Amino acid sequence: MAHDDLSGKDITAVSSADVSHETAAPGTAVVPSETFENPGFPAHRPRVTDTDPKAEKKAERQVYTFFYLSIVGSIFAIASYMAFPIEDGDTGALRLHTMMLGIGIVLALFGLGLGAVHWSKSLMANHEGIDQRHAVRGSEETRARAVEIFKEANEESGFGRRTLVRNTLLGALVAFPLPAVVLFRGWGPQDENPVELLEHTMWEKGARLTLDPSGLPIKASDVTLGSAFHVIPEGLNESEHRLEEKAKASVLLMRLDPAKLKESPERAGWSYDGIVAYSKICTHVGCPVALYEQQTHHLLCPCHQSTFDVTEECKVIFGPAKRALPQLPIAVDGEGYLIAQSDFHEPVGPSFWERSSS
């Protein structure tokens, strides 16, 4: 820390440390040979409170009025806490409670703040104080002594001489935090393979498509042309890992005019009479692609605006996502309910490093 025993006092003294500061290389700065002289401080202008005792008295009154107001605010806040309860769970009461309590606290704070600032600006002596700066670097003697101390320590310990001792010490110091790093392996599950988990969802052959969030099965006949359903697999709500499974298995179900659907031959039979099911989890960073535009048959992700065309197997037509939304092959069971033919044929959701190896 810069020592400044003469804080606020020495105006003229220039310590020896300042010399090195003056002679530091200016680089490409232009150091003019002749310069203007700093004109020094302009005449000090007294405030009205310095010259007019009446104004001074008035300012004093204002300052303590602020402090009084602050006390009033604190008391008001405490009183409001008791006078405006929120127990009945009525939002109007909550709003009133928050507002009255807040007004009291705000008054207490502003009173204190404005009072103190007003006091300092209008009543406290406002002459300019001056501190002298010194170069931040230590004085030559201090620096020399510091070097000397390191030398002495080096000689006394043999730090530089006993190189094997030093190097093994450094090695030990580098090695000792490593177990702590390894311990963080415990953050992740021990017996799970992430890639395997990411490749599969709850969907399986014969699983019924059910409504999100009620879990009621959906009849194909209920899916009218142009409608869209948020879908989860049967039994998801009872699953032990409800949210984890839902984060992978959420599906959007839509019915289009079959003539508009362009289906590739290898996906023939994945849809049912114009009803198609696609993963709802965006292939960009995993937001739910929840906005369906019925007229254009576009799905829009509200997070980063990736847009998918349902008529073209949900390929990306705009936005940062690259891959199409995976399609869930569906069929209808004997009772007319929609079921999955199988799980998705590729991992759903955001891309990950090992994805293409699966």
Place this chain on the structure above:
Amino acid sequence: MSTVTTPETAPAPAAAPTRPSAPRSTSSRFTEAAANYIDERTSISGVVKEFGRKIFPDHWSFMLGEVALYSFVVILLTGTFLTFFFQASMAEVVYNGSYVPLKGVEMSTAMSSTLNISFDVRGGLLIRQIHHWAALTFIAAIGIHMLRIYFTGAFRKPRELNWVIGFILFILALAEGFTGYSLPDDLLSGNGLRIIDGLIKGLPVVGTWISFLLFGGEFPGTDIVGRLYSLHILLLPAILAVMLALHLVFVVVHKHTQWSGPGQTKDNVVGSPILPMFAAKAGGFFFIVFGVIALMGTFFTINPIWNYGPYDPSPVSAGTQPDWYIGFADGALRLMPPGLEFELWDRTWSFNIIIPVLILGGFIVAVLVYPFIEAWITGDKREHHLLDRPRNAPTRTAIGVAGVLFYAALWGAASSDIIATHFQLSIEGVIHVNQALLILGPIIGYLVTKRVCLALQKKDREIALHGFESGRIVRLPGGEYIEVHQPVDEYERWKLIDYNDYQPLMIRPNARGQITAVQRFRAGLSRWFFEDRIAPVSPKELESGSGHH
């Protein structure tokens, strides 16, 4: 009237123990005894002597850092209150509190306890909202404070390291903001975490595993809120507090910068002493900052999680927005052109993730190292305690404006959907305009700013040499009309002429007669910085030029 009164000229009123003392009141005897008791056990008189009259210069722009500091104090106070009620657990419960629309809904304990803070704890909602507003104020104040430091050149020697520390504080504040925002486990913050999960998974080699470690398995898991809570209330605040202390220690070591002005030189600090003036003003200012934040917490709803509901991976509302300070990162994701993901060597390369991460990382590093780059270009090894007016460092100012516009384009992109719906534009159009702005904005901003700075410098020169236009037209005996110029006084002139002026670096062969590539590069940068320089008025110029008008 003396222009400067210093403590030296005032007679020392300190009571020497030997002096026969006049009869004193009980309270002053008590004060003396208490002070003596404490000093004999702490040596605190030395601290008072060292810092009691330390001088702080006065300027409105120096208060920006104070705003950041004070809002941090508000965050600590309100945050501590919240910890007494918040439960950082993701165990599923059925909500049964006072907020009727969510009664019977399954949610995490974190969400339910946050609802309890809002609806069942008296003053809980107020404190929660003050906490959130204080956090937003904290980050905004740091950002503006950094801009002040940058545009006035306050990062120059000896303050480069404090710039780095301050920058780390900014990053820590962002991390605090994001971790805190995620704690209630509501729908909006859960979507934010989902994006983080997707972002991490897209990173090459380590992404999948880092995501699994962070979330304790598959997203969302049941660990993340508890882990973020440890970070939010323990680890990050501890690091932040240490860095903040270090930041302030350096402010004391370096003493505060000041503007150049009459009587204000590079070797002094002119302002008010800590006791009493600065302490009263800064202390009062703390309460005003606290008051403004409390006012926002009282009247303006922030983060109404009860409207969003608990996190569920399936629903999401249109117009999802992160808190504003994360916007630049979200915007970077949005502005990526389509199709940037490839399968190569049996692995997935998500350049739609990697590129924004690199761009943001590059931007952050550029801000971090700027002081060292400028110091290398100028080669200036002197200490700088006088601030630059932005116009007097045209290239630096222009680079700063370019950086601000780059950030602004990313930030604006985070609201692309809101802009599109509010102004009835197509989302594609908004994104494309934003993409163009990201590249063209900084370039145009740079060129315009540099020209504006140079023009202002020329105007300053003109005024220093010839004075202000007085508006008085005089007809000379010969029939010529002139406008009389009013010369500036020496105080006014000093502010116009006292600044650092650099020349472009001249390339010179080194001792072995070679010109190295590094030197060429440095000279090129130096030319870029300083070739348009406008030199300050010299006394000779003033003498020869003042008779012209």
